[in-house]
Amino acid sequence: MSLKQLFRQPMLRAMLGRQHIQALRSMTTQSDKVLVDLDPKTGVAVVQMNRPPVNSLNLEFLSDINNTLDKLHNDKSCRGLILTSSNNKVFCAGLDIMEMYQPQTDRLTEFWKTLQNVWMNLYGSRLATIAAINGHSPAGGCLLATCCDYRIMVQNFTIGLNETQLGIIPPFWFVDSMEGVVGYRQTELACQKGLMMTTDQASKIGLVDEVVTPEVVLQKAQNEMVSWLKIPDYARQLTKSQMKMPNINKLRARRDEDVQHFVNFITKDSVQQALGFYIENLKKKAKK
Numbered sequence: 001m002s003l004k005q006l007f008r009q010p011m012l013r014a015m016l017g018r019q020h021i022q023a024l025r026s027m028t029t030q031s032d033k034v035l036v037d038l039d040p041k042t043g044v045a046v047v048q049m050n051r052p053p054v055n056s057l058n059l060e061f062l063s064d065i066n067n068t069l070d071k072l073h074n075d076k077s078c079r080g081l082i083l084t085s086s087n088n089k090v091f092c093a094g095l096d097i098m099e100m101y102q103p104q105t106d107r108l109t110e111f112w113k114t115l116q117n118v119w120m121n122l123y124g125s126r127l128a129t130i131a132a133i134n135g136h137s138p139a140g141g142c143l144l145a146t147c148c149d150y151r152i153m154v155q156n157f158t159i160g161l162n163e164t165q166l167g168i169i170p171p172f173w174f175v176d177s178m179e180g181v182v183g184y185r186q187t188e189l190a191c192q193k194g195l196m197m198t199t200d201q202a203s204k205i206g207l208v209d210e211v212v213t214p215e216v217v218l219q220k221a222q223n224e225m226v227s228w229l230k231i232p233d234y235a236r237q238l239t240k241s242q243m244k245m246p247n248i249n250k251l252r253a254r255r256d257e258d259v260q261h262f263v264n265f266i267t268k269d270s271v272q273q274a275l276g277f278y279i280e281n282l283k284k285k286a287k288k
């Protein structure tokens with residue numbers, strides 16, 4: 001059934017109401033990889049990442065995420081965002097490794113610029129943002145989670161900046177995001193060792209704020225959002241921006257240098273070789 005047909009279903013219309021359907025329709029036509037449900041009554045948008053099999057972030061998916069963020073930021077009725085996944089085992093597998101393996105320089109450059117934009121847009125969002133982490137969340141997945149104001153994670157999954165395990169280096173703004181959440185010492189341990197932490201380990205160091213069962217993760221996120229939206233927007237937003245702007249300005253000032261560094265680093269023979277091995281192992285593991 002097409003989305004158009006779905007929205008015509010009387011049951012759905014009765015359940016959600018006309019206003020809600022309109023908001024849903026305007027948001028969902030945007031991309032089938034990023035599903036948005038903006039509730040006009042609460043002003044809360046649930047944004048589901050939906051790029052099978054594992055929500056890995058390629059150029060087009062990152063652009064869709066960015067467009068969605070722009071759209072929500074331009075919608076005055078929207079006050080809060082819950083970021084989650086349509087896959088209940090993987091929140092986001094991080095950057096699409098295929099974007100970095102044997103790449104074309106132009107696309108690699110565009111890919112990195114788009115990731116920088118997503119980071120600035122989500123980290124500096126005017127919205128209250130909650131990550132409902134309903135699956136594994138390595139590297140770029142962990143980055144998205146640490147961009148949010150609050151993290152609720154389902155038990156028995158893993159999260160972390162595991163870049164060093166792939167023979168690559170987490171960029172300074174990935175590290176800054178993590179440090180803002182867990183502090184210098186825990187970031188140092190986590191990033192140098194490329195630790196993938198279980199939900200419980202992540203909770204112990206404050207990387208996630210709540211550990212929950214899969215059935216309740218979205219409801220818990222909605223409940224938490226209510227308390228964030230009780231605060232006047234201007235007070236919450238200015239406080240947030242006061243805390244986040246230094247890191248955003250740091251990347252803004254070094255954007256081009258960061259892109260150049262990324263492209264030079266990724267295209268090194270030794271890094272390509274390490275990525276090749278990593279992909280081979282991933283594929284072997286997936287076949288088992």
Ligand SMILES: CCCCC/C=C/C(=O)SCCNC(=O)CCNC(=O)[C@H](O)C(C)(C)COP(=O)(O)OP(=O)(O)OC[C@H]1O[C@@H](n2cnc3c(N)ncnc32)[C@H](O)[C@@H]1OP(=O)(O)O
Nearest residue numbers: 056093094095096097098136138139140168169282283286
């Ligand atoms: C200066 C340089 C800075 C660069 C910064 C880099 C940041 C990054 O984000 S690098 C990416 C890091 N991500 C990972 O290391 C995650 C790797 N994936 C996994 O560990 C697992 O896939 C999983 C835990 C996320 C999910 O496990 P599972 O549900 O068992 O799924 P499979 O492992 O069977 O994977 C299915 C399918 O997807 C492919 N795949 C997985 N991750 C990625 C990825 N990040 N990019 C591209 N493709 C990925 C995997 O190879 C399988 O493919 P097929 O074999 O074709 O089915």
